[in-house]
Amino acid sequence: MNDFVIETKHLTKVYGEQEVVSKVNLHIKKGQIYGLLGRNGAGKTTIMKIILGLTPITSGEVTVFGKNIKGREKQIYPRIGAIIETPGFYPNLTGTENLEIFAKLRGTASPHAVENALKIVGLHYKDKKLFGKYSLGMKQRLGIANAILHDPEVLILDEPTNGLDPIGIAEMRDFIKHLSVECGKTILISSHILSEISLLADDIGIINNGVLLEESSMSQLEKKNRKYILLQVSDTPKALLILERQFNLKDYSVQDSHSLRIYDTNLNMGEINKALVMQNVTVTSSGICNDTLEDYFKKITGGEGIA
Ligand SMILES: Nc1ncnc2c1ncn2[C@@H]1O[C@H](COP(=O)(O)OP(=O)(O)OP(=O)(O)O)[C@@H](O)[C@H]1O
Ligand SMILES: [Mg+2]
Structure with missing residues (x-):
């Protein structure tokens, strides 16, 4: 059982x-x-x-x-x-x-x-x-x-x-x-x-x-919808290498070859941008995003939301 x-x-x-x-x-x-x-x-x-x-x-x-x-x-x-x-x-x-x-x-x-x-x-x-x-x-x-x-x-x-x-x-x-x-x-x-x-x-x-x-469990769902920095770059693998080495970045997910999500939102974006650019990685955009649970429900129920 x-x-x-x-x-x-x-x-x-x-x-x-x-x-x-x-x-x-x-x-x-x-x-x-x-x-x-x-x-x-x-x-x-x-x-x-x-x-x-x-x-x-x-x-x-x-x-x-x-x-x-x-x-x-x-x-x-x-x-x-x-x-x-x-x-x-x-x-x-x-x-x-x-x-x-x-x-x-x-x-x-x-x-x-x-x-x-x-x-x-x-x-x-x-x-x-x-x-x-x-x-x-x-x-x-x-x-x-x-x-x-x-x-x-x-x-x-x-x-x-x-x-x-x-x-x-x-x-x-x-x-x-x-x-x-x-x-x-x-x-x-x-x-x-x-x-x-x-x-x-x-x-x-x-x-x-x-x-x-x-x-799913509520905690899993919240994790999926937490705050992150969306970073758009010219070369994701190279950017990750730099971020891991210089900023000890561990908590991230790769979206595609040009964008990644960094879940440690306390990182200094100015420093990150500088380090990437100095090593020939172009940063096309960066910013904090917050997909709230609300947005998520709207998305999956295909409508104006529940609450
Ligand atoms: N006795 C019934 N005969 C025919 N259709 C019914 C009957 N009871 C419910 N339905 C239909 O089944 C669907 C689901 O209804 P249900 O009451 O389970 O929804 P709900 O999620 O509880 O909604 P609400 O938030 O409004 O309470 C609705 O389309 C409703 O019209
Ligand atoms: Mg009901």
């Missing part, structure tokens, strides 16, 4: 004539936060619904805890908590009363389950405020509290920060991180907001029109 808590293999979903999820292979590792990033209509909710058995698979398969979910729903689903659509809370009951009903329905064993879940999401136990009077942020928190009531190992959260203000988003991020780092949960979270995913996720899957365009 590998370390993946959730894995999808060639997951495909067709609605009518439209293939809304196309051969998607996701790999969600134990104890990690996996961010599924995609624009509206990309297929995020559909993938989550399939994993949770809320809509049937057209083809492909989903394995959870190393086993195909098909036929094992009763063993697997109690180990997962989710918010996909807002749960049907009663507006005329308090948050605590609502959760107590859900805890009973689910046969949650721990007597402190409701109190603990509310504490994690920062809502007061036994608070008298009725759910109908909750702000959006409080509603979202209660939704998450409901998802973690039975202390599941895995959480699937579909755009949990939707509609929250920046402070609400930051708070939500903190307790999702807490659930991962302190409580060891494996978390699959979706969003169409890049900055949100990049601050939260360990791994990221980028989906567009039902196709998984890229899957």
